[in-house]
Amino acid sequence: MPLARSLHFLAARIGVIGALFLLVQAGGCLWWPDIEERTTVSQPPVIDRAKIPDPSPDRLVQLQTVVAVFSLAGAISDPDTPLEALQVHWYLGYPEYLAARKVPKGPDFIAQTSIRLNVCAFREEFDLGGGRAMLEAFVSDGPIGYDPDAGRVLSSGYAYVAWELDASGVVCP
Amino acid sequence: MPVNERRRRKKPVLRAGIWMMLLAASACGADATAERGDAGTVPATPNHAEATACSRDSDCPPDSACSLSAGVCAPLAPGDQAFSVEVLPDAQGGLVGDQFPLVSVSAAGTLHLAVSPPAMVTGRVRRAAAGAGAWTGNGEEAGESPGSPVTGRLVAVADGRIPGTQFWSEATVAGGNSDASSLGTYRLALVSGLAYRVTFVPEKTGASALPSHSFDLAVTGDTSLDVVLPPEDAYLPISGLVRAGTAPPVPLRNATVSCIVDGNPVGTTATTGPDGMFALSVPPGTGPVDFRVAPGPGRDPFPERVFQWQEGLPRLQEDYASSGGLLILDLGNLPAVRTVSLQVLGGATDGQPVSGARVRATGSAGGGTVTQSSVTGGDGLVTLALPEGRYRIGIFPPQGSAFASTYRDMDLTSDDGVAFLVVLEPRPILRGVVLRASDGSALPGSVLTLWTREDPDLADAASPRESTVTVTADGQGAFEVPLDPGRWAASLVPPARSGLPRIAWPTLDFADTTDLRIQVPEGMLLRGSVRQSGSQDPLAGATVRVMVPLTQAQSDATWSLGQTSFAVTLTTLAEVRTREDGTWDAIVPVRDGDQREGGANPPETGMGSDGATGVDSFGVPLPESF
Numbered sequence: 001m002p003l004a005r006s007l008h009f010l011a012a013r014i015g016v017i018g019a020l021f022l023l024v025q026a027g028g029c030l031w032w033p034d035i036e037e038r039t040t041v042s043q044p045p046v047i048d049r050a051k052i053p054d055p056s057p058d059r060l061v062q063l064q065t066v067v068a069v070f071s072l073a074g075a076i077s078d079p080d081t082p083l084e085a086l087q088v089h090w091y092l093g094y095p096e097y098l099a100a101r102k103v104p105k106g107p108d109f110i111a112q113t114s115i116r117l118n119v120c121a122f123r124e125e126f127d128l129g130g131g132r133a134m135l136e137a138f139v140s141d142g143p144i145g146y147d148p149d150a151g152r153v154l155s156s157g158y159a160y161v162a163w164e165l166d167a168s169g170v171v172c173p
Numbered sequence: 174m175p176v177n178e179r180r181r182r183k184k185p186v187l188r189a190g191i192w193m194m195l196l197a198a199s200a201c202g203a204d205a206t207a208e209r210g211d212a213g214t215v216p217a218t219p220n221h222a223e224a225t226a227c228s229r230d231s232d233c234p235p236d237s238a239c240s241l242s243a244g245v246c247a248p249l250a251p252g253d254q255a256f257s258v259e260v261l262p263d264a265q266g267g268l269v270g271d272q273f274p275l276v277s278v279s280a281a282g283t284l285h286l287a288v289s290p291p292a293m294v295t296g297r298v299r300r301a302a303a304g305a306g307a308w309t310g311n312g313e314e315a316g317e318s319p320g321s322p323v324t325g326r327l328v329a330v331a332d333g334r335i336p337g338t339q340f341w342s343e344a345t346v347a348g349g350n351s352d353a354s355s356l357g358t359y360r361l362a363l364v365s366g367l368a369y370r371v372t373f374v375p376e377k378t379g380a381s382a383l384p385s386h387s388f389d390l391a392v393t394g395d396t397s398l399d400v401v402l403p404p405e406d407a408y409l410p411i412s413g414l415v416r417a418g419t420a421p422p423v424p425l426r427n428a429t430v431s432c433i434v435d436g437n438p439v440g441t442t443a444t445t446g447p448d449g450m451f452a453l454s455v456p457p458g459t460g461p462v463d464f465r466v467a468p469g470p471g472r473d474p475f476p477e478r479v480f481q482w483q484e485g486l487p488r489l490q491e492d493y494a495s496s497g498g499l500l501i502l503d504l505g506n507l508p509a510v511r512t513v514s515l516q517v518l519g520g521a522t523d524g525q526p527v528s529g530a531r532v533r534a535t536g537s538a539g540g541g542t543v544t545q546s547s548v549t550g551g552d553g554l555v556t557l558a559l560p561e562g563r564y565r566i567g568i569f570p571p572q573g574s575a576f577a578s579t580y581r582d583m584d585l586t587s588d589d590g591v592a593f594l595v596v597l598e599p600r601p602i603l604r605g606v607v608l609r610a611s612d613g614s615a616l617p618g619s620v621l622t623l624w625t626r627e628d629p630d631l632a633d634a635a636s637p638r639e640s641t642v643t644v645t646a647d648g649q650g651a652f653e654v655p656l657d658p659g660r661w662a663a664s665l666v667p668p669a670r671s672g673l674p675r676i677a678w679p680t681l682d683f684a685d686t687t688d689l690r691i692q693v694p695e696g697m698l699l700r701g702s703v704r705q706s707g708s709q710d711p712l713a714g715a716t717v718r719v720m721v722p723l724t725q726a727q728s729d730a731t732w733s734l735g736q737t738s739f740a741v742t743l744t745t746l747a748e749v750r751t752r753e754d755g756t757w758d759a760i761v762p763v764r765d766g767d768q769r770e771g772g773a774n775p776p777e778t779g780m781g782s783d784g785a786t787g788v789d790s791f792g793v794p795l796p797e798s799f
Contacts, residue, residue: 051714053261053270054341064372064387065330069339069741073261074716074750082669083748084620087643100470103548103555106529106571110641111622111664112742116337121638124544127429130470131442146571148529148550169374169385171433171440171465 044157093125104151131168224672250282322357324348336728424449435460476541526553538562605689615650700758711755764792
């Protein structure tokens with residue numbers, strides 16, 4: 001009986017030590033991970049509309065020149081992604097094009113926080129909208145894909161802003 | 174066994190357990206700490222590619238200082254470097270920004286900037302009384318002929334002092350619920366000394382509304398200005414009819430009619446109704462008058478036509494009067510519209526369909542111009558409705574496609590086909606590696622962006638389309654991307670913690686599959702402060718954009734800078750925000766020795782594509798082929 005108890009104790013001791021050893025080998029995270037392990041959910045970028053330089057997205061932009069600059073400079077922030085790593089995709093007339101052509105178009109500008117929009121390069125989109133078109137900017141901390149059927153595919157957190165542009169007064173040379 | 178002995182025997186087990194737990198805890202903590210440091214989407218860079226982390230200057234080696242914005246050490250900029258700097262204050266602060274072209278860095282790499290307050294232009298907008306002979310089109314003279322206040326918005330746009338930039342200001346012209354004394358008043362903030370084009374956009378819209386009115390304005394300080402718009406009788410109201418066909422002509426519904434006077438891009442536009450009728454007001458002005466007729470939304474395409482009165486408004490007025498008050502715009506016989514389908518395949522006639530490719534047809538038909546576009550579906554098919562004419566079809570597969578963009582000429586006047594097959598060639602591959610120039614270590618996570626114009630034949634036109642390709646370097650700093658042959662501009666953004674600057678090249682010619690070695694030079698630390706001139710109060714939260722110091726002539730003569738959407742991105746060396754005390758810092762590339770001589774020299778120059786002096790480099794080494 002003492003021998004059996006001794007063997008039982010030995011087995012228990014080996015079991016405890018072995019389990020702890022395996023725990024260390026396995027990465028050492030039995031009770032820690034829930035508290036310390038970094039969550040895989042990242043914070044999406046944020047666009048502060050109030051900080052967007054003019055023209056403001058809060059009112060109809062009546063274009064008066066062939067070239068107009070739109071910028072998100074100073075308006076983007078992201079708590080956990082360097083600003084240089086954010087993806088910026090701009091679309092001009094995406095909904096108008098989709099409605100008229102029944103196919104989604106790809107992004108018109110990529111990787112720029114400021115764009116110089118030449119209205120005359122997008123006459124088709126403005127014509128489809130009767131002189132108006134939506135300018136949309138997506139800022140994402142992950143890739144922004146394009147699918148010929150589904151259109152733009154956002155697989156990560158993003159921020160969005162849109163301007164409604166009226167180019168009916170601008171006549172291209 | 175006695176209890177005490179059992180406890181003694183348990184102690185080694187307990188000690189081992191505690192040790193294991195501590196080991197487990199430390200392992201867990203170490204992992205978690207490392208992961209926290211890597212937060213974000215940029216792949217972790219190996220330590221040898223990272224700069225020395227710091228939070229104050231004393232953390233850094235001699236001759237370098239701490240970039241508080243990047244958290245790394247960098248050598249201080251020598252005093253002979255020059256930049257252009259744009260300051261964009263927080264939009265809520267009431268300031269409109271300022272620009273400092275070709276400024277030189279002071280000793281110890283400092284650049285202190287004082288932003289001037291805007292010039293406030295205040296006054297009232299009025300419509301000159303009918304028959305006001307004193308009105309000549311210049312708002313400032315309008316004060317002599319008081320008229321009724323109007324409501325709407327003033328939009329002021331000016332090119333910035335830094336090429337490629339622009340200032341935009343808006344003001345409401347009071348109306349609606351305003352009391353009588355404030356009706357028509359405005360308060361417009363402008364940058365002093367810039368040449369603005371100001372447009373009054375009336376609140377009232379529709380067929381009966383008068384069109385916008387534009388005038389030039391430059392002020393050097395706070396100014397009081399009453400803006401007087403042309404009197405109503407200075408506008409020529411036109412009723413018109415758009416017809417097509419000859420036997421007999423029939424009204425054309427849903428066509429847009431735009432009018433411009435003397436090439437001014439701001440015109441008036443109307444859409445024809447079911448009876449083909451339109452009404453618009455031609456603004457006063459001298460020079461030729463153009464009426465452009467184009468298809469409206471949702472209707473079958475027809476060639477866009479321009480009707481011109483070269484002699485200007487008097488001749489138009491004569492013609493209008495002699496036609497009995499109805500201006501008839503006859504388009505003649507419109508060419509038949511053919512529905513054409515193209516199938517885009519990659520590599521061979523039995524190759525795989527290329528989906529997501531943009532297909533754009535531009536050409537002429539029936540004496541006018543036509544542009545149509547669409548996107549290929551999963552089967553590589555696209556359908557375009559085209560009036561019979563001659564076209565250039567551009568096919569642009571999306572980024573990442575293995576097949577190259579191409580152009581095809583299509584003559585629908587002689588070819589009666591309706592289905593076409595386009596086989597694309599494989600795209601050459603651009604591959605390479607991004608390295609830290611000082612030690613040859615790889616720079617994983619670097620982002621290379623390339624821009625080009627889609628149609629080389631339109632390179633000199635005002636509005637070619639553009640395309641962009643981005644690729645991120647892998648764990649070994651290597652990248653590989655299919656790329657159309659042609660002329661590209663590129664920028665490279667190294668990982669944030671590398672302490673290296675972003676660099677760019679205005680021209681990279683790419684003809685065939687190429688291996689590149691991109692060596693990123695060390696950066697230098699530029700720091701300073703932004704204050705409001707006068708009060709000297711620090712300007713917190715402002716965006717400071719440090720840019721390549723280019724002249725307007727250089728920018729105009731460089732294909733990638735003159736009229737592209739990406740000119741500002743390409744010339745931006747760093748973009749940071751001021752701290753609460755108005756201070757800022759940025760890591761920017763060191764321009765080579767030749768560039769630094771003479772202080773505020775612009776970058777090295779070469780011959781632009783049009784023979785003018787353009788920019789070949791921004792002072793950083795071009796990528797090497799190997």
